[in-house]
Amino acid sequence: xxxxxxxxxxxxxxxxxxxxxxxxxxxxxxxxxxxxxxxxxxxxxxxxxxxxxxxxxxxxxxxxxxxxxxxxxxxxxxxxxxxxxxxxxxxxxxxxxxxxxxxxxxxxxxxxxx
Amino acid sequence: xxxxxxxxxxxxxxxxxxxxxxxxxxxxxxxxxxxxxxxxxxxxxxxxxxxxxxxxxxxxxxxxxxxxxxxxxxxxxxxxxxxxxxxxxxxxxxxxxxxxxxxxxxxxxx
Numbered sequence: 001x002x003x004x005x006x007x008x009x010x011x012x013x014x015x016x017x018x019x020x021x022x023x024x025x026x027x028x029x030x031x032x033x034x035x036x037x038x039x040x041x042x043x044x045x046x047x048x049x050x051x052x053x054x055x056x057x058x059x060x061x062x063x064x065x066x067x068x069x070x071x072x073x074x075x076x077x078x079x080x081x082x083x084x085x086x087x088x089x090x091x092x093x094x095x096x097x098x099x100x101x102x103x104x105x106x107x108x109x110x111x112x113x114x
Numbered sequence: 115x116x117x118x119x120x121x122x123x124x125x126x127x128x129x130x131x132x133x134x135x136x137x138x139x140x141x142x143x144x145x146x147x148x149x150x151x152x153x154x155x156x157x158x159x160x161x162x163x164x165x166x167x168x169x170x171x172x173x174x175x176x177x178x179x180x181x182x183x184x185x186x187x188x189x190x191x192x193x194x195x196x197x198x199x200x201x202x203x204x205x206x207x208x209x210x211x212x213x214x215x216x217x218x219x220x221x222x223x224x
Contacts, residue, residue, distance in 0.1 A: 033212070035214075042202075042214055042217060043204075045211060045214070056211050091158075103212060108156075
């Protein structure tokens with residue numbers, strides 16, 4: 001069964017450092033998403049990506065964040081200068097607008113900012 | 115601001131009972147509604163989705179949608195301890211983006 005993969009599973013970084021979180025979407029899916037979930041809190045939408053450009057972004061997704069699909073397969077989330085409050089689980093998800101209309105989540109990357 | 119509300123729980127039910135989880139949403143333009151299960155430290159996994167008013171059944175799960183009341187629910191029949199998890203309601207409007215509720219923690223007691 002196709003699945004979304006994410007690397008790394010856990011990233012520890014110092015405040016102010018840049019991090020890049022990587023996702024490999026399911027190959028025939030067209031919509032990609034990044035979500036954040038702070039420990040004990042709800043899943044929060046960050047950004048959606050379609051046809052190689054951002055289609056929508058939330059208030060959380062400020063200038064410190066960026067997304068790109070550098071090589072046509074990987075989908076990355078970059079945080080330019082991490083803050084303590086960026087510590088969270090980051091989930092990549094892809095959406096199939098075909099028959100099932102199902103959003104598949106990757107296993108997540110746990111980001112810890114020290 | 116599009117909001118999705120759920121009781122945070124915990125909701126405790128005995129094994130074999132019916133668990134009833136509720137969700138309300140603020141955006142009348144919402145088109146489709148999803149229930150996810152999330153175990154601690156894991157990613158959400160889809161249980162089922164519903165688009166039309168009424169009931170939709172899938173095994174032990176039944177989703178119920180009432181667009182007039184902006185209300186969607188999930189019933190779990192014959193609850194098992196393995197059903198103990200946080201259940202997330204998610205709503206999608208005409209766009210392709212999803213808004214998640216805070217989740218309801220369900221505990222099924224053996």
